[in-house]
Every structure is written in C-alpha cells, then in structure tokens.
Amino acid sequence: MRLSLSPTPLLLRWLAGWTLLGLIPAFQAELTVYWLLAGGLLLTVAAWDAFHLHLCPSPLVKRLMPPALPLGAWQAIRLRCNNPTNQTIKLTLFDHYPTAAADCADLPQRITVSANGWAELTYRLRPVVRGAWTFAPVQIWQASPQGLWQRDDRLGEPATVRVYPDFAAIARYIRLASAQREALMGIHRRRRRGEGQNFHQLREYRIGDSLRQIDWKATARTRKLIAREYQDERHQTVLFLLDCSRRMRAQDDDLSHFDHALNAMILLAYVALRQGDAVGVQSFGGERRWLVPHPGPGTLTPLINTVYDLQPTLEPPDYAEMAHLTLTRQRKRALIVLLTNLRDEDQDDLRPAIALLSRRHLVLIANLREPVLYELLTQPIHNLSQAQLYATTCHYQLQRDRVQEELRHLGGIVLDAPPQRLPATMVNQYLDLKRGGRL
Secondary structure, three states, X not given: OOEEEEEOHHHHHHHHHHHHHOHHXXXXXXXXXXXXXXXXXXXXXXXXXXXXHHHOOOOEEEEXXXXXXEOOOOEEEEEEEEOOOOXXXXXXXXXXXXXXXXXXXXXXXXXXXXXXXXXXXXXXXXXXXXXXXXXXXXXXXXXXXXXXXXXXXXXXXXXXXXXXXXXXXXXXHHHOOOHHHHHHHOXXXXXXXXXXEEXXXXXXXXXXXXXXXXXXXXXXXXXXXXXXXXXXXXXXXXXXXXXXXXXXXXXXXXXXXXXXHHHHHHHHHHHHHHOOOEEXXXXXXXXXXXXXXXXXXXXXHHHHHHHOXXXXXXXXXXXXXXXXXXXXXXXXXXXXXXXXXXXXXXXXXXXXXXXXXXXXXXXXXXEEOOHHHHHHHHOOOOOHHHHHHHHHHHHHHHHHHHHHHHHHHOOOEEEEEOHHHHHHHHHHHHHXXXXXXXX
C-alpha cells in the first residue's frame, strides 16, 4: 500500500485568499493581528483535517471480474469498496489495468460510501492482446472530512486474467444449436451422400428421405414406410496445424489473421468434439506447442489453454519440418487442418509437405484470403500508378490461385475465405467431409 497526503484545490484556494488578504495590513497595520488570527485558524483547521484523514482506516477494495476475458469484446469490471468507519467517505478510483493490452472506458470514477456500508462502480474493458495480463492494485484518492486534503492509496490485490481468443462464436453456436438456426451463422447441414455413416435407428419415413434409406423388411412388417437413420462416424481425429509465422501478422481490422485463425480453430474444435471426434493441435513457424488429440468436451479447455497466449513471430514457416513432425506424432489417419496464409512463393516449400501428408491423412488447407487485394481490384483506375498497382495485384492473385490449384491436385482440400467468414466455412467443410465418409 502506498499512502500520501496532498492538498486539494479547495485548500489551495483558501491559502491563496488568505495570502491576498495580506495586502490589507500593508496599508492598515492595525489589521495585522486579525490577518494572523485568520491564518492561524486556517492552519488549525487544515492540520486537524489532515490528522483526522491520516488516522482514518483505509477502505477495503475488491475487484470483481471473470478469470478469463474474450479478445476484442467489451467486458464490465466491477470495483467494490467497503467503508469500515462510522462516517461517510468520498472516493475517486482508478483501476490500473494492463494499458498495453486493453482499451478502457469510464475511469476514473467518483463514489460516496455511507458509514459502515459499501458501494460499487463499473467500468468497461476491451482486451486487444491475448495472453496473461496483470492488474495492479487499485488507486484510490480519499477526501478528508472538510475536503482540504486527499489521501492517495494503492489498495486491493493484484490480479491476473487470461485473455483468450474470442469464444463468443462458441456461445452463439450453442444458442443456435438447431439445424434451422445454424444457418444464421452461415453453417448449413446438407443431405448425406455416399458411404461412411453408421446405422443409428429405424424410424418412420419422412418426406425428403432417399428411397435408399427405406428398410423394406421393416416396412412389410409394420405396413408403413420405415426408413433407416444414420449418424456420422465417430471416434475420428482432427489435428490442427497452426501457422505462427510472420505471414499471420497481417491485419485487416481490429484482429490479426492469426487471431481470426484461432477463433475459427476453436469453433471447429468445439463442433468436432460434439461429433465425438478427438481434437489436437500443433503449432509451427514460431513457438512449438503440441497437444495430443483427445475426445470429449473436456478437451476444449486444454486446447484453448495451449494456444491462448501464442503470438505470430517474425520467423518464416518451415512446412517440411511441420510435415515430418506431424507424421511422427500422428500415425493414425486424421483430418489435418492447416491454418495458414498462402503466398505465391509457397510453391516450392508447401507442395512437398502437402504431398507427404496426403499419403496418410486427409489434408484441409484453411487459407486466409486478404480482403485488401479484392478492394484494390474493384477500385477505379485514373492514373498510371493505379494501373500498375492493379496489374501487380492481378499477377499476385493469379500466382496465388495457381498455388491453390496445384495443392488440390496433390490431394489437399483448399478453402479460400476472408477472415470473418473462415469459421463458418471451415465448419461447413468439416460437416461435408463427415457426411461424405471421407475421414
């Protein structure tokens, strides 16, 4: 706790007024005694006020907030103050949040706490950087009973909060769990085709069911149409390969491509775990982290804790090392989801890696499309520099498309989506693969 007393503007105004009154005795000496008596009275009141504030117990402060916050979302943080004295106190509070990692609104604030009572204030915080961040003790300025002094305290305990990728999409998916409502997120459930589904149960035939689903023996016994109902295959593996290289530092809005990739990965992991599959993650191109694939809803928390504080680095991606390490760790056939940002120079490095992974696994390449490229292609051209920029952008996009087409020929499934659409696009592709029995 840091404690110090400082004069308030009210005391300074009183001192300034008393000083100005000192001009009167300069012309009328008989008033000097009264001027000195006024100064002594002001000094006595100020000293008594300071002494009373010094002896007054400090209030008790508690910060109320969740242990984890989602990236980029405004959250309400509460500060509760308890007054242990028999007098009403006036406080001004400022919470020392991690300024480099969050935006803040509604600080500082003033509150009045009744005798032996408590009061709360609320301010808003928006995390902008993932990771573990520490809140310092709350700074409190407490006014003296006469308002001539204020005491500066640092009260409360430091607190550490984890800033996770935005898990609001998962909460929204839970709320929109029915097939009709999933379409609001851009997730569409399509009719099953092909093989690869497990028999689930018999039920009455419904309009829209395929004739191939009709169980003719059960129909003959019950004398009404009976159809077979299938469920997607379970106990499969989804392994995410998360690119932490410098190319994921690109940023088109408040979030980087890396943050968008994390949001998409967490949503797909949640959906896959609900489908009964095992989920794991391996990072490359920066800090190497590995989570062995596990099934069950409880896997989501370790997955988030494994990647929540990862940041894109300045290292280039090493796709060859990534492929060999993946084949060493994951021998059972799995859906490999590579989250990256393809460039035209990836042809020589990425092609051998995808060809190697495709021999044993089904590879899904989730590519983050850069919206700025399409904005450049739609802008009108008025001068030579704009024409040159347009031609360069077209050449870059053609090279990028060529890389994607070559990866498809090698057996990879390439998704090319803008960052905001990536979560729904990945979930749709995963559900299609499950229903097609390709895993």
